[in-house]
Amino acid sequence: MSGEGDQFMPKTILEYNTVSLDEKNSALVIVDQTQLPGRIEMLSLTEVEDIWEAIYLLKVRGAPAIGVAAAIGVYVAVKNAEVSDMQVFYEKFRKAKDYLATSRPTAVNLFWALDRMDSVVKEHMDSEIDEVKELLRLEAVNIRSEDIEVCRRIGENALTLVKPGDGLLTHCNAGQLATVKYGTATAPMYLGQEKGYGFHIYVDETRPLLQGARLTAFELQEAGLDVTLICDNMSGAVMKKGLIDAVFVGCDRVAANGDTANKIGTSVVAAVARHYGVPFYVCAPTSTIDISLSGGDKIPIEERPPEEITEMWYEKRMAPKGVKVYNPCFDVTDHELITGIVTEYGVVQAPYEVSIKNLVQRPDPQGLPPQNPLHK
Incomplete structure (x- = not known):
């Protein structure tokens, strides 16, 4: 919202990001959908346990949004991992990935997104860990951006x-x-x-x-x-x-x-x-x-x-x-x-x-x- 005098006007729900990455704070940010429509509350999640719970409790839900949240979530889970051995890093990544995969069983996007993130690590096992972290961030951001384009094209076809x-x-x-x-x-x-x-x-x-x-x-x-x-x-x-x-x-x-x-x-x-x-x-x-x-x-x-x-x-x-x-x-x-x-x-x-x-x-x-x- 912008313009003189309207800085205190409430936003509509469409002006909030359903799911996004806060890169500065390495956090998954979601609208808590369990509070809607009575209250719009944003959650900033940095711990993998909290991300798992948000998916399981339907704070973030819908197959595409779950996939985006999982991609961002698994990146956030390993972003600050202080390890120097790539194999150890991958074990930490797989632990977080496998854990998030248990949050919801039906939506295949959850597993699709986590597998895409897994492929990034497996394809760069000979790279520096910091480089792999950046590639994971880019993949999560790409998955989110792709979702917007995919939905727009679905809408055009359905129209x-x-x-x-x-x-x-x-x-x-x-x-x-x-x-x-x-x-x-x-x-x-x-x-x-x-x-x-x-x-x-x-x-x-x-x-x-x-x-x-x-x-x-x-x-x-x-x-x-x-x-x-x-x-x-x-x-x-x-x-x-x-x-x-x-x-x-x-x-x-x-x-x-x-x-x-x-x-x-x-x-x-x-x-x-x-x-x-x-x-x-x-x-x-x-x-x-x-x-x-x-x-x-x-x-x-x-x-x-x-x-x-x-x-x-x-x-x-x-x-x-x-x-x-x-x-x-x-x-x-x-x-x-x-x-x-x-x-x-x-x-x-x-x-x-x-x-x-x-x-x-x-x-x-x-x-x-x-x-x-x-x-x-």
Whole structure:
């Protein structure tokens, strides 16, 4: 914020960096998303244990943001390591990397980013330690910068799938708070707003963590979009009334056959959309594609504490004590229910085994312009 008299004006959430590196203090800086929307609090983390906890407790969340946080986090963990032997340095790095990898099991970006950082060290084992530290810093910064460009391109590709004035529905938070900028599923919404598309956005509250209500509705409203919050079991009602022209969701992992894992309830939205003939799109950076898994049944699904359902959001406990609780954080949407997967390189469609394989084996990934096989 700048200008005379406005130095005390509060920022909107979009003016804060979801995740960044404080190079002066060698710290990972994040928005504490557990405090939103009531309070905007920034956390500066320098200890690997605190970074692990921030990822595990969803203070930083969303597959792309988790990947960026992990990359910065593992750099911060070894930045001040005072060792002179490269092998000892690598052991310290691997210890921090392996530890951070245990924080969340489903989002493949976590492991993708940590593996990229690991490759930097392994490829420079004959270099000076200070040089390797600098290369790690540059890689973490690059991963963060790449996320902005990837999300922008996803937004541009997704925008070709809709028209001005459309009603769009999204589930959970695949917004700027889940990335560095733009988001994935919200990227076409933000870019559409810049072009004056006048979208009408419907946001599922998304149990059990209410990330749609607390985060997506919050950030889209702060950006000035037309936002309506609905309960999870209302998606069929708004589709039946003809209020929804397309569904855009994010995801944490894409299997080789096109099955996708996203926040619990996504598969229900997909099934309802299929029933009412509403196109259902998954917005997925290629970093979320895991071709080592043949199908969604192989994707590890994180389970969260029962208290997130029984008492977390209530003044008094809402469920009877002792009742059994099943609280998976994600579910898998079968590829048959997905109209298209929007990536930074274009929109892929069925047969996904073929289109995803061609995508990940593209000969010149950085040179390919965004392509959209659904709208030639």
